[in-house]
Amino acid sequence: MGRLRQMGPISAITGTWKSAERRTGPSYCRAALLPLCRPLSRAGQVQAALRLYGYCYQDSNDIPDTLTAITELGSPLEMIQLLQTSWEDRFRICLSLVRLLHYLAHSPLGSVTLLDFRPRQFVIVDGELKVTDLDDASIEESSCTSNSDCFMEFPARNFTLPCSVEGRCQNMNEKRNLYNAYRFFFTYLLPHSAPPSLRPLLDKIVNATGELHWGIDETAAQLERVLNLYKSGEYLQNTTRISKSEYRRVPEAFIPDENYRCWPSYHHKGCLLSVFDVNEAIEICDSYSQCKAFVLTNQTTWTGRQLVFFKAASNHIMPDPDKITYVKVTD
Structure with a gap:
């Protein structure tokens, strides 16, 4: 998209769009700038998106139509390192991701899908996962005339969603995000080394998202339930706690x-x-x-x-x- 410059706890992302119109204030977002500007202007409303400190539109080095966005600085997401961390920290990553997807499914722009869901599109800020490229997103739900038009293809398996009476594939953006969360994050981070009494619920969450049996609302509710059980100590109530030693x-x-x-x-x-x-x-x-x-x-x-x-x-x-x-x- 552009170049990234790091300045202490913040970073500056600079990109160039030749077809954009010049405007002052938020209303300058037009044409090619729209995919970036509108999500960025909303990013402060969602905890799982990089915090936007500000942005400006000006010519840079004799290159017209340059937008610079100032955001908080995160650490690159390294999946191998994450696998070596505690279950509690890995669960936090998954929870922050689901909270982001819940926001995107109900955003003021409509249901938003992330077109590139690879881990490199995310960073970690204070232990939580945040998305960086909100410009690489779409609010367009696929049009259809029959269910066969609502075909989602992934490397491991495929899905066919219902075609609504309005001629749109039902919840396709939401479901695409959710299955990508399953295949890139949940399968690796959620179940392994979890407290034994939480494993059945975590396995249920992983299986339900892998089969797309749940939408984002139910998935978010179940992960919040896991958080409540873990924080309150309720997950220990059904375990035998008789010490073998003094x-x-x-x-x-x-x-x-x-x-x-x-x-x-x-x-x-x-x-x-x-x-x-x-x-x-x-x-x-x-x-x-x-x-x-x-x-x-x-x-x-x-x-x-x-x-x-x-x-x-x-x-x-x-x-x-x-x-x-x-x-x-x-x-």
Whole structure:
């Protein structure tokens, strides 16, 4: 589309359109500029789109009809790195994507489809997925005279949608976005290493989107349900929580060393996981044969869950007013 310049926490995207008319204010968006300007002018209304700080229209380096958009700066989406992060962070990516697709399905412009859904079209800002190329989108629902005109072809499978009495393929933009979310994101990020009690619901979400049994409204509602179960700790209610060991509570104490690695972890040299409460931390420590203690920190994740260091020994305990240590006294 144009060139990207990074300036601290913001970036400037510059592009050239020779057929655009000059105008002042938002009304200058005409002709070839329309696909970019209108979505950008709405982008501030949706959390999952890059925040637009401003844009200007002027000649640049003797090139007429240049539009510069100033947006927040995000990190490139690296799927391999995402697969190595915690389930909680991967779920956040999927949730922010679904919230974006829900907005696009009900936007003031009508139902919007993203024509290029590859991961490179997205960035991560403060742990959430945001789309960058809102200019590469369409609000046109395909016209039809019969269901056979509403054919959607993907590499792995195809779908045929109903043709409405108005001569439009029903929800084609929405369904295309949803299936692309399934094949590029959900299958890789949602189920793996999720809490066991949430797996049935997550598998249901993945299967329903993969078959297009649900629209974006139901998909968004189900993912919000997962978030509520996870944040509230309700997902733990149907699990057996009887500790196999006894633990001694040591307030205002920390174990600086004695680390071991686990996956996934928030710390690449140790085992740092999020828990809903102390009982869940005990359950996790019991599940690792090398775990002999754990340390509750005063740090929390985006869901409000507490971060906990799990330790292989407790030989050297140091004072720390912001932490609480639990030491296993029986196996």
